[in-house]
Structures are given as C-alpha cells and as structure tokens.
Amino acid sequence: SEFVSLTDCTATILELAGLDPSPAVDSRSLVPLVRGEQPEWADDIVCEFHGHHFPYPQRMLRTDRYKLVVNPDSVNELYDLHVDPDELLNRYEHAELRAIRNDMIARLYHLLRERGDNFYHWMTSMYDVGDVTYDPTLSGLDKSSY
Numbered sequence: 001s002e003f004v005s006l007t008d009c010t011a012t013i014l015e016l017a018g019l020d021p022s023p024a025v026d027s028r029s030l031v032p033l034v035r036g037e038q039p040e041w042a043d044d045i046v047c048e049f050h051g052h053h054f055p056y057p058q059r060m061l062r063t064d065r066y067k068l069v070v071n072p073d074s075v076n077e078l079y080d081l082h083v084d085p086d087e088l089l090n091r092y093e094h095a096e097l098r099a100i101r102n103d104m105i106a107r108l109y110h111l112l113r114e115r116g117d118n119f120y121h122w123m124t125s126m127y128d129v130g131d132v133t134y135d136p137t138l139s140g141l142d143k144s145s146y
Contacts, residue, residue: 061108
C-alpha cells in the first residue's frame with residue numbers, strides 16, 4: 001500500500017543535489033525507485049496545516065484507503081477513498097467505521113509525538129489515545145503548542 005505524494009519532492013530534490021534528505025521528515029526520496037530499488041515506506045502520510053491569515057491548526061493522516069482530518073475548531077473528517085475518492089461523504093460519525101476511526105486517531109497521535117508535533121497535547125484531552133506518560137491536564141492548544 002505504498003503511494004507517492006507531492007511531499008516526496010523535497011527529499012528527492014535534496015538527494016539529487018547531493019544533500020542529506022533525512023531532515024525532510026514529511027518526505028521520502030524517490031531516487032531509490034529510479035535505481036530499481038524497492039525501499040520500505042510507511043503505509044501512511046501525515047500532513048499539517050497551520051492556517052494562512054489566522055491560526056487554524058489541522059492534522060491529517062492518510063492511508064491507501066482512508067483519510068482522517070482532525071479539526072480542533074470544527075468537524076473532524078473521515079473519508080473512504082476507495083468508495084468516495086472525491087471526499088464528498090464525511091464518514092467520521094458512521095458507526096461501522098468506529099474501529100478504523102479510533103485506530104487512525106491513535107496512530108496519528110503517536111506519529112505526532114514521534115515527530116515532536118505539539119498538536120498531540122490537544123489530542124490527549126479530546127480522544128482515547130491510550131496511556132500517556134505525562135500530565136494531560138497541562139496539555140492545551142494555543143499558539144505555543146503548534
């Protein structure tokens with residue numbers, strides 16, 4: 001379930017320029033594919049949005065089939081991209097996808113912690129993310145958190 005994203009351009013360009021692509025944490029170099037290699041890549045992609053003219057933090061987790069968008073100030077979104085590639089039907093509240101939604105929320109939470117993205121603090125108080133190793137009452141979503 002590997003797929004290429006436009007975010008992969010950053011690491012690819014860095015490697016083609018002879019630089020270390022590892023600082024591009026949201027990106028994977030496509031150079032190994034050109035060489036005929038088959039590197040192991042994560043089965044999902046994390047994206048972040050911070051707003052343009054005003055702070056509006058969002059985080060997204062996409063797998064080959066599902067896309068989860070967490071909107072702290074609005075409605076969360078979950079799309080089944082196999083049956084709804086245009087993302088017209090938000091299935092976040094659909095009971096039959098509860099397990100998928102919960103798994104994706106937990107996966108996003110752990111990926112954000114690994115990346116050092118403080119958005120996870122806000123998720124701690126809003127979702128069942130499993131055991132936490134810090135005081136969640138100190139978690140919040142303010143400008144210093146994202």
